[in-house]
Structure formats: structure tokens, C-alpha cells
Amino acid sequence: MSLTSALNTAQSILSNTSTQTSTVSRNISNAGAENYVRRSATLASNGWGAQVVNxxxxxxDVLFRDSLVSTSSASGQNALLDGIDQIRALIGGNDFEKAPAALMGSLRDSLQLFASQPSNTSAAQGAVADAILLADGIRQSSIDLQKMRLQTDTEISRQVEDLNKLLGEFEVVNNDVRNATRSGQDASDALDTRDGILKSISEIIGVTVVKRPNNDIALYTKEGATLFETVPRDVTFARTNGFDANTVGNAVLVDGVPLGAGxxxxxxxxxSLGALLQVRDTIAPTYQSxxxxxxxxxxxxxxxxxxxGGTDLPGLFTWSGGTVPPDGTIVPGMATSLAVNAAYVQPSGNAFLLRDGGANGADYVVNVEGGAGFSSLIEGFVTQMSEPVNFDVNAQIGASASLFxxxxxxxxxxxxxxxQANTAAENKNASYYRTTQALSNATGVNIDEEMAKLLELEQSYKASARIITAVDEMINTLLSVR
Structure with missing residues (x-):
């Protein structure tokens, strides 16, 4: 090998080592950065040994797409679980102390006490008081449930705004990736940024990623709607100002295609969007029913x-319709106006109407003799609370059951x-952790490995320095020869 060749080889090694060292140092400094993907300098042979070509x-790509799927799945499941927990909170959470079942139990107990002491004013008023608690509990749960639907609708609107913002950011960085790739420049930073935006998008809506020339990608929903193709597609949603049992919330439209609820x-x-739609349009309305x-x-x-022989009329419990509804058919929103008939409530009402009947006039009096020990009507109410009633199957409980x-x-x-939601959340969150960990292991920075590379590069630098020193000594020796 000539001295010139040796010098060129040493210079090539120094240049390569410098680039490689810079790359490794960059990896180490970004080891904790979210979405950063490990870089490495690629060498190729040349006349002097090797050079960094890129x-x-x-x-x-496979692990990254798996991570997007698990992110969407876990995000949707967690949003659903949160919605269910909000509904449970309306009825007292884990203890269900505000649940209609608990309040009905209290009413039954007070009715049984009243039946055993039909002339006792305190027992009569106690039964009416428990009826008021039951009616208020059901009514307030219904009101709060519709408020929750409104809050969910508002959250859907906010997430649609966030999604459109992310798609706008995605367009900018996707153009940067395409332009850098097309011109042969390093697109790594732009790719990191694009991956981060994709993860944020996938938390809101599941996407199918289709790679195209020049590192360009297109995004589609699982319904097949185009979310992004060169430019973002419109994601639209019209908020609803108020909800009641008859209100149907608006759909989220992706390029004109309705987004499906979970x-x-x-x-x-x-x-999360699909889960929020499920809470607003399926779970909450079912509980309302x-x-x-x-x-x-x-x-x-x-x-x-x-x-x-006249028409049956509401007695202890009444509602805004003022009638006894048909058997086995849901009356949407009826719970929102449920109340105890004022005729039974002190100070202007009479709690003993629960014993005697007659809240709707003389034709409805059962205790016609006016006996203070009359208890048949009260006992009949207690019995009927445990007898089968026809229910609408759309309430998802069954066609026939007792009130209790x-x-x-x-x-x-x-x-x-x-x-079911909690078990699925645990499983999906575990899957999310596994896939993201696998992606991190494959593409992230391992400090120990990078430090080991630095030591190797240090040895390479020393070797090239020794070559240069040796060449310098040889040249000096040649120049000193006379």
C-alpha cells in the first residue's frame, strides 16, 4: 500500500468514525424522547475502504402498525369503561345506595310497617316519604343521565376538533417526509414527528395505514372512509344543545361516511370516538329505558x-302524562317526570289515602267503611311489587319480571x-403495553448498546490516528534522506 493510499484510508476512517460518533451521540441524547427511532450510519465500500452513504x-412497519391497532383498541375500551363508571356513579357507585332497587326495598319495608299499623300517622307519612325518595331517585337519575349524554356529546365534539387539528399537522409533516425522500435528504426527524401524530390520531379513531411512493401514506377508517389521502378529508360533527330520552345524537362523518359506534x-x-358514540347512543339510552x-x-x-268501572288513574306515583300507560311498552322519558302525587304529601295532602284510596275522588275509595284498621290496600301494594309485570324487551332485562x-x-x-368492560380493558391495556414494548425494543435506543458502540468507535479512531502518525513518520523519514 502506498503512503497516499494509507493516508486516504485513515482519513476515510476518521470521517466515518466522526459521522458514526455523531449518530450514536444523537441516539444517546434522545434516548428518553417520545417517538424517537434509533439511527445508524450505513457504510458502503469505496476505493479507500468504506464511506457513510446514509x-x-x-x-x-409491522410492529408500528400493531402498536397503532393496540392503541386504538385500548383507547376505545378505556373510554367505554369510563362512561359506564359515570353511569354507575349516578346510582351510588359500588354500593348502589341510590339505585332504584335499594330505594324500592326501603319503600316495601315502610309499607309493611304501615300495613301492620294502619292507623299510625308516622307509619303512613314514613311510607309516603320513602315513596318520595324513590320517585326523586329515579327522576334525578334520568335527568343526570341525559346531562351525561350531553357531556359525552360535547366530548365527541372536542375530540373531532382535535382530530381535525391533528390531520392538519399530519399533512404538513407528511409533505416534509415526501419532499425529503424525493430529494434524497434525511427524513428521519419528519418521520418521527409523523409517527407521533399517527399515534395521537389512533387514540381518537382507528386507522388503516397504506404506504405509497416517497414514504407518503394514506389513512382510512375501518368503515373504509378516507381520512387522509394527500390532504385531510373533512371530519364533521354537529353538537346537540340538549338531550332528553327522545333525542338522537348526530353522527360523526368522515368524508361523509358515518363513524360506527362500538x-x-x-x-x-x-x-375513543366510537366508544363515546356507544355510550351516548346505546348504553345510556338502554339504562334510560x-x-x-x-x-x-x-x-x-x-x-x-x-x-x-271508570278509568284507572295514577295513585301514589304519577307523571306528566297523568295516565296509567299501556302494559309492556316503554314511555320514553317517563322517568324524568316521575313524582309522588301531591294528594298524599303533607301539609296539604293526606298520607292515609295510601291506606284508603280516593286520591282521584270518591269513586276510587277502597276503604268505604273508613276503618282505621283497614290494611288490605296497603298489603295489596306490597304483594303487587313482587308479582310479575310485563316489560318492554327493548330495556334488555326481559319480557316479564316483578318490579323488585x-x-x-x-x-x-x-x-x-x-x-366485561373492565376485563377487556385489562386485556387490551396489557396488549398495548406488549406491542409498544416490542416496538420500543426493536426501534428504540438502548443506552448500553450505544455506549458499547462509542467504545468501538473510539478504538477505530485510535487506529486511524496511529496510521496517520505512522504515515507522517514515514514521510518525514523520506524527506530527511539526502
Whole structure:
């Protein structure tokens, strides 16, 4: 090897070592940075040994796509679980002390006490007071449930705004990636940024990523709607100003295609938006139907029956419709107006109407003799609370059950749904952790490995320095020869 060749080789090694050292140092300094993907200098042979031809990025498309899927799945499941927990909180959380089933139990106990002491004023007023607590509890749960639907609708609107903002940012960085790739420049930083935005998008809505020439990508929803293709597509949503039991919330439209709501306790929602739609449009309305059916059954059970063949009318429990509704059919929103008939409530009302009947006039008096020991009507109410009632199957409890059993099954329905959601959340969060950890292991920075590379590069630098020193000595020796 000539001295010139040796010098060129040493200079090439120094140049390569400098670039490699810079790359390793950059990896180390970004070891804790979110979305940073490890870089490495790629060498290729040349006339002097080797040279750095490009800085490569340790991307793994398969693992990255798996991480997007698990991110969307976990985000959707967590959003659903949060929504279910909000509904459970309306009825007292884990203890269910505000649940209709618990309040019905208190009413039954006070009715049984009143039946055993039908002339006792305190017992009569106590039964009416427990009826008021029950009616207020169902009514307030219904009101709060619709407020929760409104809050969920507002959250959907906020997330749609966030999604559109992210898509705008995605367009900018995607153009940077395409332009850098097309011109042969290093696109690593832009790719890191784009991956981070994709992760944020996938938390809101599940996406299918399609790679195109020049590192360009297009995004599609699982419904097949185009979310991004060169430019962002419109994601639109119209907020609803108020909710009641009859209100149907607006759809989220992606390029004109409605986004599907999730289904089941282990929700099919991919991203939080689909889960929020499920809470607003499926779970909350189902519980509203159960409240409405309980309200209807209470009005029916405690109705006053005309003793002269007239129309049955609401008795202890009444509602804004002022009638006894048909059997087995949901009256949407009935729970929101459920109340105890003022005729029973002190100071202007008479609690003993619960014993005697007659809140709707003389034709409805059962205790016609006016006996203070009369208890048949009260006992009849207690019995009817445990007898089968026809319910609307759309409430998802069953077609026939006693009032007590229906109320208890409503709690059971909620608990079963939450248990499914909680188990699925644990599984999906574990899957999310595994996939993100696998991606990090494959593409992230390992400090120990990078430090070991620095030591190797240090040895390479020393070797090239020794070559240069040796060449310098040889040249000096040649120059000193006369």
C-alpha cells in the first residue's frame, strides 16, 4: 500500500468514525424522547475502504402498525369503561345506595310497617316519604343521565376538533417526509414527528395505514372512509344543545361516511370516538329505558282502580302524562317526570289515602267503611311489587319480571356490562403495553448498546490516528534522506 493510499484510508476512517460518533451521540441524547427511532450510519465500500452513504432509521412497519391497532383498541375500551363508571356513579357507585332497587326495598319495608299499623300517622307519612325518595331517585337519575349524554356529546365534539387539528399537522409533516425522500435528504426527524401524530390520531379513531411512493401514506377508517389521502378529508360533527330520552345524537362523518359506534362490553370501538358514540347512543339510552320502565311499573302498580268501572288513574306515583300507560311498552322519558302525587304529601295532602284510596275522588275509595284498621290496600301494594309485570324487551332485562326483580336485574345488567368492560380493558391495556414494548425494543435506543458502540468507535479512531502518525513518520523519514 502506498503512503497516499494509507493516508486516504485513515482519513476515510476518521470521517466515518466522526459521522458514526455523531449518530450514536444523537441516539444517546434522545434516548428518553417520545417517538424517537434509533439511527445508524450505513457504510458502503469505496476505493479507500468504506464511506457513510446514509443515515438509516430503525423503523419496523409491522410492529408500528400493531402498536397503532393496540392503541386504538385500548383507547376505545378505556373510554367505554369510563362512561359506564359515570353511569354507575349516578346510582351510588359500588354500593348502589341510590339505585332504584335499594330505594324500592326501603319503600316495601315502610309499607309493611304501615300495613301492620294502619292507623299510625308516622307509619303512613314514613311510607309516603320513602315513596318520595324513590320517585326523586329515579327522576334525578334520568335527568343526570341525559346531562351525561350531553357531556359525552360535547366530548365527541372536542375530540373531532382535535382530530381535525391533528390531520392538519399530519399533512404538513407528511409533505416534509415526501419532499425529503424525493430529494434524497434525511427524513428521519419528519418521520418521527409523523409517527407521533399517527399515534395521537389512533387514540381518537382507528386507522388503516397504506404506504405509497416517497414514504407518503394514506389513512382510512375501518368503515373504509378516507381520512387522509394527500390532504385531510373533512371530519364533521354537529353538537346537540340538549338531550332528553327522545333525542338522537348526530353522527360523526368522515368524508361523509358515518363513524360506527362500538358494540358490547368488550367494545368493538377502535379509538375513543366510537366508544363515546356507544355510550351516548346505546348504553345510556338502554339504562334510560330501564328507568322509564321502572317508572311506568310504579305508576301501574300503585294506580287507583275505579270502584264504579271508570278509568284507572295514577295513585301514589304519577307523571306528566297523568295516565296509567299501556302494559309492556316503554314511555320514553317517563322517568324524568316521575313524582309522588301531591294528594298524599303533607301539609296539604293526606298520607292515609295510601291506606284508603280516593286520591282521584270518591269513586276510587277502597276503604268505604273508613276503618282505621283497614290494611288490605296497603298489603295489596306490597304483594303487587313482587308479582310479575310485563316489560318492554327493548330495556334488555326481559319480557316479564316483578318490579323488585326488574330493578335488581337493572343493577345486574350494569354490573355485568362493567365487568366485561373492565376485563377487556385489562386485556387490551396489557396488549398495548406488549406491542409498544416490542416496538420500543426493536426501534428504540438502548443506552448500553450505544455506549458499547462509542467504545468501538473510539478504538477505530485510535487506529486511524496511529496510521496517520505512522504515515507522517514515514514521510518525514523520506524527506530527511539526502
Amino acid at each position: 443515515i438509516s432509521r430503525a423503523a419496523n 358494540e358490547g362490553g368488550a367494545t368493538t370501538a377502535s379509538g 330501564q328507568l322509564d320502565e321502572m317508572a311506568r311499573a310504579l305508576v301501574t302498580t300503585f294506580r287507583e282502580v275505579s270502584q264504579t 326483580d326488574f330493578a335488581a336485574s337493572s343493577v345486574g345488567w350494569m354490573e355485568s356490562l362493567r365487568q
